[in-house]
Amino acid sequence: MNPKVSNQIAIAMLYVIASTIVVILAALLGYIIIGGLPAISWHFLTSPAKAFTSGGGIGIQLFNSFYLLILTMLISFPIALGAGIYLNEYAKQNWVTSLVRTSIEILSSLPSVVVGLFGFLIFVVQFGFGFSILSGAFALTFFNLPLLTRSIEEALAAVPNEQREGGLALGLSKWETVLHIIVPAALPTILTGVILSAGRVFGEAAALIYTAGQSAPALNFTDWNPFNISSPLNPMRPAETLAVHIWKINSEGIMPDAKAISSGSSAVLVISVLGFNLLARFVGHRLFKRFTAG
Amino acid sequence: MRKKWWIQGLLLVGLIVLGGWAYQTRQINKANMTITAVGSTALQPLVEAAGEDYATHHLGTFINVQGGGSGTGLSQVQEGAVDIGNSDVFAEEQRGIKADRLQDHRVAVVGITPIVNHSTGIDHLTTAQLINVFTGKIRNWSQVGGKNQKVVILNRAQGSGTRTTFERFGLQNHRSIAAQEQDSSGMVRQIVATTPGAISYVGFSYVNKSVQAVSLNGVQPTNQNVEHNRWLIWSYEHMYTSNQPQPLAQKFIKYIQSKKIQNSLVRRLGYISMSDMQVVRDGQGSVRQAGAGHE
Amino acid sequence: MVRAVYVKRGQVMNKKLQEQLLKRSKAAKMERFGKTISFLALMLITVTVFAIIIFVASKGLSTFVTNHVNIVDFLTGKNWNPNVTDSKGQPEVGALPMISGSFVVTILSALLATPFAIGTAIFMNEISPHRGAKLLQPVIELLVGIPSVVYGFIGLTVIVPAVRSVFGGSGFGILAGTFVLFVMILPTVTSMSVDALRSVPRYYREAALALGATQWQTIYKVVLRSATPGILTAIVFGMARAFGEALAVQMVIGNAALLPTNLVSPASTLTSVLTTGIGNTVMGSLQNNALWSLALVLLIMSLIFNLVVRMIGRKGAMSK
Numbered sequence: 001m002n003p004k005v006s007n008q009i010a011i012a013m014l015y016v017i018a019s020t021i022v023v024i025l026a027a028l029l030g031y032i033i034i035g036g037l038p039a040i041s042w043h044f045l046t047s048p049a050k051a052f053t054s055g056g057g058i059g060i061q062l063f064n065s066f067y068l069l070i071l072t073m074l075i076s077f078p079i080a081l082g083a084g085i086y087l088n089e090y091a092k093q094n095w096v097t098s099l100v101r102t103s104i105e106i107l108s109s110l111p112s113v114v115v116g117l118f119g120f121l122i123f124v125v126q127f128g129f130g131f132s133i134l135s136g137a138f139a140l141t142f143f144n145l146p147l148l149t150r151s152i153e154e155a156l157a158a159v160p161n162e163q164r165e166g167g168l169a170l171g172l173s174k175w176e177t178v179l180h181i182i183v184p185a186a187l188p189t190i191l192t193g194v195i196l197s198a199g200r201v202f203g204e205a206a207a208l209i210y211t212a213g214q215s216a217p218a219l220n221f222t223d224w225n226p227f228n229i230s231s232p233l234n235p236m237r238p239a240e241t242l243a244v245h246i247w248k249i250n251s252e253g254i255m256p257d258a259k260a261i262s263s264g265s266s267a268v269l270v271i272s273v274l275g276f277n278l279l280a281r282f283v284g285h286r287l288f289k290r291f292t293a294g
Numbered sequence: 295m296r297k298k299w300w301i302q303g304l305l306l307v308g309l310i311v312l313g314g315w316a317y318q319t320r321q322i323n324k325a326n327m328t329i330t331a332v333g334s335t336a337l338q339p340l341v342e343a344a345g346e347d348y349a350t351h352h353l354g355t356f357i358n359v360q361g362g363g364s365g366t367g368l369s370q371v372q373e374g375a376v377d378i379g380n381s382d383v384f385a386e387e388q389r390g391i392k393a394d395r396l397q398d399h400r401v402a403v404v405g406i407t408p409i410v411n412h413s414t415g416i417d418h419l420t421t422a423q424l425i426n427v428f429t430g431k432i433r434n435w436s437q438v439g440g441k442n443q444k445v446v447i448l449n450r451a452q453g454s455g456t457r458t459t460f461e462r463f464g465l466q467n468h469r470s471i472a473a474q475e476q477d478s479s480g481m482v483r484q485i486v487a488t489t490p491g492a493i494s495y496v497g498f499s500y501v502n503k504s505v506q507a508v509s510l511n512g513v514q515p516t517n518q519n520v521e522h523n524r525w526l527i528w529s530y531e532h533m534y535t536s537n538q539p540q541p542l543a544q545k546f547i548k549y550i551q552s553k554k555i556q557n558s559l560v561r562r563l564g565y566i567s568m569s570d571m572q573v574v575r576d577g578q579g580s581v582r583q584a585g586a587g588h589e
Numbered sequence: 590m591v592r593a594v595y596v597k598r599g600q601v602m603n604k605k606l607q608e609q610l611l612k613r614s615k616a617a618k619m620e621r622f623g624k625t626i627s628f629l630a631l632m633l634i635t636v637t638v639f640a641i642i643i644f645v646a647s648k649g650l651s652t653f654v655t656n657h658v659n660i661v662d663f664l665t666g667k668n669w670n671p672n673v674t675d676s677k678g679q680p681e682v683g684a685l686p687m688i689s690g691s692f693v694v695t696i697l698s699a700l701l702a703t704p705f706a707i708g709t710a711i712f713m714n715e716i717s718p719h720r721g722a723k724l725l726q727p728v729i730e731l732l733v734g735i736p737s738v739v740y741g742f743i744g745l746t747v748i749v750p751a752v753r754s755v756f757g758g759s760g761f762g763i764l765a766g767t768f769v770l771f772v773m774i775l776p777t778v779t780s781m782s783v784d785a786l787r788s789v790p791r792y793y794r795e796a797a798l799a800l801g802a803t804q805w806q807t808i809y810k811v812v813l814r815s816a817t818p819g820i821l822t823a824i825v826f827g828m829a830r831a832f833g834e835a836l837a838v839q840m841v842i843g844n845a846a847l848l849p850t851n852l853v854s855p856a857s858t859l860t861s862v863l864t865t866g867i868g869n870t871v872m873g874s875l876q877n878n879a880l881w882s883l884a885l886v887l888l889i890m891s892l893i894f895n896l897v898v899r900m901i902g903r904k905g906a907m908s909k
Contacts, residue, residue: 007803014716016724017708021779024772032614032735033742050688052339053562082630090624091631100631102754102899103638106823106891110641111833111860113867114884118641125375130330131360142641145634147777147826151784154819175623189784192730196780200735206737206836206864213360214335215342225316238358243736245834248361250738251478252335254499254564258480266739273734279725335868363868365877373872389672390874446759452672453869453876469673474761474843474855477865481840483743489759 028269036267039260045268048218049245054257056154058265063232064133064239065202068212071137071235072201076144077194081183083145084152089178099176108146112207115143120210131238138213142208144197151193155186184288191284198280199273204245213238213247242269305518308504308571311488327542330358333367333380336479336497337531338561340402341380347559357546358374364388371534372396377543379534382455385576393577397537399547402532402556402565406460407527409505411491416440418509424464427491427493430471435491448494459529460495462579464497464510495527499564517540517566523573523581530575531565597905617640624863636898642888649885652878658682669846669862671876682879686848688886694763694850695831696892698770705771705823710820711783715808726783732776740891741840749841758853761843766858767796769841770831778827785819786812823851825898832891835860859883 044058050056091097119139129135159182167177183190208214216239219232226233240248242265249255251260303346315462331341345357345428351478362370364381368391371379385393410416419427426432427445436442450457451471454477461469476482479500486492487504498515501507507515509527519525533550535543551557556567575581652658658679666683668675675681713721748768752761787813797807813820835858842898846862863883870877 003806007805010809011716012806014708014712016704018712021705021709021775022725022728022777025732027733028735028743029728030773031747033680041725051782052343079495079630079633081633082627086624086627090627092898100635102895103642104634105822105895106888107638107641108826108829108833110645110862111835111884111887113860113864114645116642117867123372125370131358138872142637145637146820149634150822150826154781154788154822160790173620175620176616177780179623189787190347192726192780192784195730196777198734199730199732202741203736210366213358214338215359217356217358218346218826227317237777238360243738244738247738248335250340250484250742251480252361253480254339257835258764262742266735269739270731270735273731274727276734277730288674293782328673331864365870369871369873388871389870389876422615451865452670453866469670471668472846473667474759474845475857475865476844477839477868488745488750489753489761491759567908 010127011122032263032270033267036263036265036270039257039264039265044261044264046165049216049261050255052254054255056255056257056261056267058242058245058261061240061245061265062268062272064212064216065221065241065243065269067232068136068140068208068239069134069198069201071133071147072144073139073194073198076141076148076197079141080145080148080152083149083181083191084156085183087149088153088156089174089182104146104149107142108150111145112204115139116207116210118142119207124211129202130236131211131213132236133239136241137209137235137241138206139211140201142203143204144201147200148193148197151196152186152190155189156182159191160187167266169293187284187288191280195277195280198276202241202269202273203243205241205243208241208244209247212241212244214240214244216240216245224261235273237288242272314379318511322436327359328355328356329362329531329540329543329546331367331378331543332360332362333378334364334382334531335361336382336404336455337380337533338419338558339403340531340565341378341533343563344555345546345561347440347555348546348549351573361578362500365453366394368534371536374536377532377535377540378547381532381534382529383458384530384532385534386577387458388453388578389522395537396534399535399541399551400568401531401533401547401550402531402560402568403520403571404531404565405515405517405525405528406456406495406496406519407501407525408464408495408500408508408510409486411446411486411488411490412506413441413443413494414493414506415439415443416508417506418512418530420511421464421466424508424510425466425468428465428470437541443491446489446492448482448489448492449473449475450479450482450495455529456495456497460527464495464527489528497564498566517570520566521570521572523572523575528566602720634743645881645884645888648878648881651884652682652875652882654872656680656878658875658877658879664886667848671711671879680875680879682875682882683882686846686888687859687862687883688706688890689855690763690842690849690856691832691860691887691890694766694770694842694856694858695828697763697767698774698831699828700829701767701771702775706775706778706782706823706827707820709779710786711808711813713779714783714786715804715812721783726780729776729780732772733780737773737834737836740769744837744841753855757854758851759843759855760853761841761855762851763842763849763856764852764855766838766842766854766856768835770834773834773837774827774830777830778823781823781826782816782820786825787900788819789815821898825895828894829891830900832887832894833860835864839864859887863887 046059047057048060072145123129123135161179167181225231246262246265249258302369323367326498327343342359349355349383367379367381370376385391385396423438449458454469483500486494513519514523556569560567572584573581574584665685667685668681668683670681674680696854713725748765749760752765793811794807797811839861844857844861845855846857849856863880866880
């Protein structure tokens with residue numbers, strides 16, 4: 001076949017594939033958001049959930065989701081960044097490195113319920129954290145690290161070697177090169193990884209059932225002292241997240257408007273992830289400009 | 295550069311001071327009592343609602359209620375990791391549990407009924423027919439007077455309280471054939487409602503218009519029939535504690551068993567109140583009239 | 590006298606200079622510090638990974654060590670009823686239905702998702718980077734955040750009835766599971782493939798185009814080849830996600846511990862049985878240990894997947 005013709009055919013195929021994906025994804029998102037929008041109101045977003053009567057909201061769950069996400073990221077991002085840097089910049093290509101890589105990849109295939117039970121036995125029971133946001137954040141860190149480390153490593157690997165050589169030629173040490181040149185250059189890609197893993201953390205339910213728990217005690221939103229039990233900032237309180245709430249309603253919910261709450265919550269979840277993406281992109285853009293003096 | 299460090303240092307000091315101030319001014323929890331109840335997801339809404347109610351009447355107490363399944367509840371209360379283990383089954387029925395080390399507190403009764411998809415055209419069965427359906431001898435609903443529709447069996451997960459009770463009292467200790475399994479009542483109802491020919495079983499409170507409840511041997515699945523043991527498929531909801539329960543746990547369970555909760559919350563959540571039961575059943579399944587030796 | 594003083598002073602200065610030169614510079618200290626910190630982070634991950642693996646292995650192996658279940662029976666048995674003992678007095682813990690279910694559903698969904706994911710990634714990176722970045726990437730990132738339960742529910746309300754009306758049966762089965770997993774792993778595989786394509790140096794493309802290759806030839810013969818290891822990693826991660834996914838699959842696959850006979854008969858996966866059963870069993874009992882054995886099988890199988898894909902990757906990758 002004429003290379004030009006096959007080129008045309010191949011590119012047409014790629015257009016077809018890409019548009020198929022867009023259609024599938026758009027249909028999915030549309031289904032969730034359109035199905036959920038009627039249930040969303042200010043009252044729904046801010047009021048606490050009700051166990052068996054209709055009219056409950058998801059205010060506490062929504063807050064918990066964000067708080068847990070931030071805590072998890074605070075714990076897991078530095079670790080993943082360090083590990084990613086070491087794997088890409090320092091590690092020698094030998095069997096130890098490849099063993100570590102393989103084990104990290106295997107960790108990502110563990111069903112989240114196993115990670116959850118591990119977290120339950122270690123953090124909740126052994127360390128005595130109880131059912132708390134902190135236990136949940138640690139469990140999610142386990143769950144989050146493989147993907148995050150991997151994507152940070154990939155991002156660093158994508159930075160051309162000239163940049164490293166340039167840094168070393170300027171008399172910078174390797175670490176300084178990494179810190180001031182490579183990481184900023186890889187920032188947009190790292191950010192994608194962070195957003196992806198944040199999305200997974202946001203939507204995770206099974207790992208949290210046994211760690212952060214599945215009840216959301218009432219919070220006092222005027223009390224920001226993290227040592228008080230009803231304070232939203234207290235990391236030692238049990239906290240049901242939005243995804244866990246959806247799971248709970250679908251499995252055992254007996255409130256009359258369970259279906260509406262569940263679809264409303266799903267829509268809120270998707271919209272939150274969207275908002276989070278936009279925010280992360282905006283911040284990342286600003287940081288990128290600042291670091292690269294562009 | 296120097297200025298930046300200065301600002302950072304100030305921020306750090308500020309944070310520490312703020313933290314110290316927060317620590318100093320924290321609410322000192324006078325009673326400082328917290329208990330944790332873990333286990334059955336079916337029982338969770340009741341305990342949670344009662345716990346909130348209890349906490350508003352007894353300031354300074356905090357009742358932490360979590361799910362995780364009956365097995366988790368029983369094993370954790372046995373380990374001493376939690377104060378109360380919520381369970382849908384008797385501890386004797388759960389393998390790996392030393393029942394004599396635990397104290398049983400029954401807080402409610404739940405009736406379980408077979409449900410079918412509307413396309414089956416079935417609303418009543420005999421026990422023998424039910425057994426034949428679940429053991430795979432009847433494969434089409436027309437064999438028991440329904441429409442020409444293939445039987446699709448849906449079970450709860452092995453070891454779940456609802457399934458244990460159903461197989462014991464509904465199928466008279468016959469074991470269902472291997473079939474689809476789901477691990478929650480909401481999901482079971484959803485699937486039965488949407489799958490032609492489907493049959494499964496749920497607690498009374500999960501029955502709604504989307505599925506058809508089935509009467510057995512001419513007995514309707516109603517609360518009154520359970521109270522007199524005419525409807526046989528029912529079970530207790532248990533809250534287990536260790537033999538030396540924490541005082542607050544004991545008080546809280548007493549509170550749930552009190553008339554006030556039994557007549558309000560328990561009923562509103564679709565359970566049958568303990569005080570309405572005319573019969574008592576033990577872990578071996580033998581039934582006697584209540585009243586004589588009422589607990 | 591005076592001279593001696595100068596000499597002494599000179600010696601002192603020399604010594605100071607020597608000290609200054611021999612002392613680690615600030616940069617060297619930072620270097621050491623940075624290397625140590627990043628190494629510690631990696632070690633932390635490695636230690637937790639191994640802790641989890643050891644934890645699962647010790648629990649999973651106790652089925653065979655403490656409960657004396659024959660490992661061959663476990664891997665080849667077709668009946669899964671841990672509460673029931675068979676004619677030989679052994680508990681019925683045959684994991685073959687779940688193992689084959691997991692295997693089939695993972696492979697099928699990966700096979701289905703890979704061409705779509707790579708195609709989309711090429712589209713986003715090579716053909717229309719602008720639209721890719723503006724439209725596709727945010728949408729794909731959004732999809733990752735949808736909880737499995739929601740995927741499962743959409744599967745239950747849309748895919749299962751569709752499969753039922755097109756292919757017959759009850760609709761629950763491997764086919765429905767494959768479709769749900771396909772959509773679930775698509776974002777992961779696609780976005781990681783994009784990263785892999787992006788890490789191919791620009792001058793590879795320029796060189797190929799300068800040689801007169803068409804765009805497709807450049808993509809197919811140069812870009813894809815050099816991105817192969819990265820793309821394979823993406824697929825491994827996608828398969829890992831498919832493998833470990835529980836809630837969504839469990840809702841559409843039927844979750845029956847039966848050997849899959851065709852694509853529309855109810856089947857089950859290791860994770861779905863694990864997740865449904867774990868809350869109903871008591872830690873340390875046979876029923877519970879048997880479930881942990883399933884988790885162990887899962888670990889070992891994903892290890893095998895991993896090795897296989899790595900081997901393919903080594904052969905397929907162009908030496909850089």
